[in-house]
Every structure is written in C-alpha cells, then in structure tokens.
Amino acid sequence: MPALELIEVDKWFGPVHANRSVSLVLRRGSVHAVLGENGAGKSTLMNILFGVEQPDSGSILLGGQRRVFRTPKDAINAGVGMVFQHFGLVPELSALDNIALGAETTRRGRVDRSRAADRIGELAAELRLEVFLSRRVADLTVAQQQRVEILKALYRGARILILDEPTALLAPPEREGLFAAVRRLQAIGVSVLFITHKLEEAEQLADDVTVMRHGAVVARRKIGRVTRATLIADMVGGRPAQHTHSERVPGDVVAELRGVGISRGADVPLTGVDLQIRAGEIVGVVGIDGHGQQLLCEALAGMRQPDDGTLLLRGNEQRTWNRAAALRARVAYVPEDRLTAGVARHLSIAENLVLNRVGDARFFPRGLTARKAMKANADALIDRFDIRCRDGSQHVGSLSGGNVQKVVLARELSRDPRLVIVREPTRGLDVAAIANVHAQLAVSASGGAAVLVQSSDLDEIRTIADRILVMRDGRVVADLVNDASVRTAQLGALMLGAARTEEA
Known part of the structure; x- marks a missing residue:
C-alpha cells in the first residue's frame, strides 16, 4: 500500500x-x-x-x-x-x-x-x-x-x-x-x-x-x-539547456574598487577589497552566506556607501555614491529578495518594467504616463524574457516567484546598462528559465556591459563566469580565470578556508 x-x-x-x-x-x-x-x-x-x-x-x-x-x-x-x-x-x-x-x-x-x-x-x-x-x-x-x-x-x-x-x-x-x-x-x-x-x-x-x-x-x-x-x-518540452560561458575578450575597466571596506551594520565587515570588472566579462562571486558577497554587491550598486577606500567608474572616482547616482551611471541591480526589494507588487508588469525610467520622456512625457509606450515596452520584454503572464496589465504580485525574477531582470537589462550586478539570478527558477537568464546575461556582456553575478550555486558560476571571485571573512581570497583547471570542489575548499585547494 x-x-x-x-x-x-x-x-x-x-x-x-x-x-x-x-x-x-x-x-x-x-x-x-x-x-x-x-x-x-x-x-x-x-x-x-x-x-x-x-x-x-x-x-x-x-x-x-x-x-x-x-x-x-x-x-x-x-x-x-x-x-x-x-x-x-x-x-x-x-x-x-x-x-x-x-x-x-x-x-x-x-x-x-x-x-x-x-x-x-x-x-x-x-x-x-x-x-x-x-x-x-x-x-x-x-x-x-x-x-x-x-x-x-x-x-x-x-x-x-x-x-x-x-x-x-x-x-x-x-x-x-x-x-x-x-x-x-x-x-x-x-x-x-x-x-x-x-x-x-x-x-x-x-x-x-x-x-x-x-x-x-x-x-x-x-x-x-x-x-x-x-x-x-x-x-x-525538448528545449535544450544552453551553456553561455564563452571566450569573450574583456575590454576596458568599467568598475574598480581600491581598498574598499564596509563595517557599519555588518556582521562580517568588508575589508580592503581590490577589484576590477571589465567591459564584456561576467565575474562570478561565491562564498559562504554572510562572508561579504552581499556587501560587495550593494557597494557597487549604490545601496551602501563604503566606509573606506575608493570606488571608480570608467576611471572616475565616485565621491558621493548612492542608488540615484548609480542609476545615472547606468548601473543595473537585481537584488536577492526580488519580491520585497525588486518590484512594486501592487503595480502592473508594464509599470514595474519602467520603474527605473521615471525621467524618460518616452514613458513619462511632461510628467504624464504614456500608456501605449509602456504597453509596447512590456509586450517586447515579456516575449524576450519569456515572462509567463496574461499580459502586461497583470499585477506583479500575482506572478510566481520565478516570473517576478524575470520582470526584474527584464527591467534592469533592457536599459543598456554599463555595469550589471545580479544576486542569486536563478534561485527558484526551472531549467528553461535558467537557460534564458544565462543567455540574457551573456547578451549584456557581449554587448559591452560589465556583469557581476553573486550566486550560491557553484555549478551556475562555473557555467557562466569568465572569472570567479571567492570571498571569505569579508575579503577576496581568490580571483580565478574560469577555465578547465577550476573545479567546483576547489571553490568549496576556498570558501570553507581549506589550507590548500588540493584538499578539495
């Protein structure tokens, strides 16, 4: 029985x-x-x-x-x-x-x-x-x-x-x-x-x-x-999974951190981080939860002002750095908590897709709302990102978690960003949706954006990243070119603080 x-x-x-x-x-x-x-x-x-x-x-x-x-x-x-x-x-x-x-x-x-x-x-x-x-x-x-x-x-x-x-x-x-x-x-x-x-x-x-x-x-x-x-x-339904890691050639440095530290409100402070992210590359960030990955992403996205060090975009030091400044600099940010921090649940898909374009005359001419332009934008992005919904008028709060994630990604990646920061991009998504997200991130990188992806899925990072940063105790402990020599077990050993990567 x-x-x-x-x-x-x-x-x-x-x-x-x-x-x-x-x-x-x-x-x-x-x-x-x-x-x-x-x-x-x-x-x-x-x-x-x-x-x-x-x-x-x-x-x-x-x-x-x-x-x-x-x-x-x-x-x-x-x-x-x-x-x-x-x-x-x-x-x-x-x-x-x-x-x-x-x-x-x-x-x-x-x-x-x-x-x-x-x-x-x-x-x-x-x-x-x-x-x-x-x-x-x-x-x-x-x-x-x-x-x-x-x-x-x-x-x-x-x-x-x-x-x-x-x-x-x-x-x-x-x-x-x-x-x-x-x-x-x-x-x-x-x-x-x-x-x-x-x-x-x-x-x-x-x-x-x-x-x-x-x-x-x-x-x-x-x-x-x-x-x-x-x-x-x-x-x-027979659609093949796509692997997006390729031999992209990195371009100029888009974002750079020099000795950046964040201690306020942090259980594990970010300490002395040096980092460069170049146009055309995807940089993966891994580490045990709470060891600095979130702080690193939030610092680059303008969600947190560093306590120490220098942040540069395209060679220019950013003395006043917040989310408004980051938006002006075309920095896209996809948070881990997409439902709470990524969308306005009571608004429609079409409205959510232009939340980062409040000053864009195409959607908000003379302080008004251009509904036709918003609908056309939503129709195009719904198709491109395979958002499963009735249409662009559907409230985001009624979507599944995976489709909410697609809305956030569609909004951020459609603005031709120079720097893209994405945290846990495929958490809770299915195989087809994961392949779509990976492909969209690859398209952004191939188009000249610098992309930083923080994920707890080591296989995902191995699939899409050109370089892999490993963080432990608020520091970058390894910066690896993602080639055949890098193993998932090696990354795990570095995250956990193994004395030698050979222990993996």
Whole structure:
C-alpha cells in the first residue's frame, strides 16, 4: 500500500487551470522528487496536499483511505508535514518553543517543557539534526532554522514530509547535511516529497520522479533508469539547456574598487577589497552566506556607501555614491529578495518594467504616463524574457516567484546598462528559465556591459563566469580565470578556508 496517492486532482484559480487531473503515488519510505517549470503547478499541488488549498475535484488517499484536508491542521493530524521554502518560525522564541508550539505536552494542566525538550532531543539525536534548542530562532543560521522546521513536523507525528525547494538558501556543505538527514528519515520509514528544480539533487537523492508541465503530469520516472537529458526534455518540452560561458575578450575597466571596506551594520565587515570588472566579462562571486558577497554587491550598486577606500567608474572616482547616482551611471541591480526589494507588487508588469525610467520622456512625457509606450515596452520584454503572464496589465504580485525574477531582470537589462550586478539570478527558477537568464546575461556582456553575478550555486558560476571571485571573512581570497583547471570542489575548499585547494 502506498503512503500517499493523489488521484485526478484538478484546481482552478479563475480562468487559470493550475492542476490538470494530476495523479501521483508516493511509496512508503521513499524519496519522491517533483520537478517542473515555474507555473507547472507543483506548489499548488503541495498546498492542496497540506490543506492550504482545496481541490476542485480529485482525491487524496493516505494508506488507501480517502482523506479531506480543509486546513493544514487536518493534514498535520493525518501525519503530513511541510517545510516551506520561506520558514514560518517565530524569531523571538527559542528553537524548543517553536518546535513545541501548538503541540505542547502538559502535566497537571501546565506545559511540561522538560518532557518536550527530552522528546525533541531524542528526535534530533536519532536523525543527527543538531540544534541549539535553548537559542532564539533569530540567532540561528538558515540551515539550523530548517532543522527546526523538520523537527517541528516530526514532533507532530509526520510520516509524510514535504520539502519545498529545501536547498534554495543553503551553502554546499549545508546541502549535504540536509541530504544525509533525508536519508536517515527514509531509513526510519518517513516518506519524503522533495520539490526541486535542480536535476542533480533529484538524481542524488530521489527514488522516483514526477515531472509536471503546464499543470499536468507529463512523465513519471525512476532514478537509475533515466538520463538527465530525458528529464530536461520532460521538463521543458525538448528545449535544450544552453551553456553561455564563452571566450569573450574583456575590454576596458568599467568598475574598480581600491581598498574598499564596509563595517557599519555588518556582521562580517568588508575589508580592503581590490577589484576590477571589465567591459564584456561576467565575474562570478561565491562564498559562504554572510562572508561579504552581499556587501560587495550593494557597494557597487549604490545601496551602501563604503566606509573606506575608493570606488571608480570608467576611471572616475565616485565621491558621493548612492542608488540615484548609480542609476545615472547606468548601473543595473537585481537584488536577492526580488519580491520585497525588486518590484512594486501592487503595480502592473508594464509599470514595474519602467520603474527605473521615471525621467524618460518616452514613458513619462511632461510628467504624464504614456500608456501605449509602456504597453509596447512590456509586450517586447515579456516575449524576450519569456515572462509567463496574461499580459502586461497583470499585477506583479500575482506572478510566481520565478516570473517576478524575470520582470526584474527584464527591467534592469533592457536599459543598456554599463555595469550589471545580479544576486542569486536563478534561485527558484526551472531549467528553461535558467537557460534564458544565462543567455540574457551573456547578451549584456557581449554587448559591452560589465556583469557581476553573486550566486550560491557553484555549478551556475562555473557555467557562466569568465572569472570567479571567492570571498571569505569579508575579503577576496581568490580571483580565478574560469577555465578547465577550476573545479567546483576547489571553490568549496576556498570558501570553507581549506589550507590548500588540493584538499578539495
């Protein structure tokens, strides 16, 4: 008897058919990966399984018995747990209290925290999910917070665990720790649904794969009996993935940092950074989260004024440097948090695509709004960047995360920038969307822009970058030409502070 069966599940949101007769079988004690492009219906399906959304038709069977989940509490009571990509923890409470919240054990009418701590400690030890139970969640790393979420689900009796893009915020060593924990869960009989857009993760971890496209299941595969090329074709309809790293010849220096430091408001200060970025090259930046990559990008983008050192654009020192000055200098910036910092969710796609052109008479003549010009601009960029939407009048807040990212990239790259700074450009995107983003960045570089890409995906940086900067403790510890001699393991060793790259 399977742990879970979804049978002919349908879901509509107005005119949008989000799930089309979706069926899925999760075997007991297995890891089942769900792959698909943005808008393929994966998140909707998982929300239905966890009681966040209700299906319009179809059935959910647990252990062969039909179940109806009207709320997440119904799903939890039935043994289904879910760890969302963006955690739902209370930052000011301890890890212990977050795990036990709503499921407290009592003794004589009072909450028995000691008993809860013993049970949670046993769970953590069994699965080797080490967590400082007494520490505030706000003081934990992202990886530790994820462990809290997993323990929270298991403490409530989850025998089916849904992990939604669980590696999106993790560094490579933390990903390996998560994979080890998933295998231990599998060993004790927990069945895992693993939502990911990274094929190598499915190949490494999953037993079975369900591929979705346009709301429907298009393939069911078993790992070990399917090639990566087949899975890519399943996901994107046969469109090949594109590798954009090329032999571009760098031109003049566009941006330069000399001894730049930032300490205000920084846990790990940026210290003495020297850097040149040339026209026509893509420079990748990697490092363990919080080791200076964000500060470096924000300094170049005009989001932070350096405390020390000098910033030059095309040889000219920038004494007053802020975002307004950066816009005038044609510096494009794509932030990591695209939904909060990258767009105005209540505005349309067309309006968001001209937010960086408020002084452009083409779109804002004499202080008015040129709707026809904005629509034509939106139509062209929607097509160029493959933004999945109804049309340019659709509010950005109604788009999937991947399509929001495409809107931000389209706005920034369409302005013929001299310097492009992009943080986590493909986080949460599918294979086809990743190829499109990489191609657009390559087009910008080939057109003469200097491009800086910060990513936690080392394979992505190896694919697109001409040079790779490795940061650790707020410093650039390596500046490598990206050729065949550079290995992903070598980059990881430099990030972690291995004494010699040969240790990788």
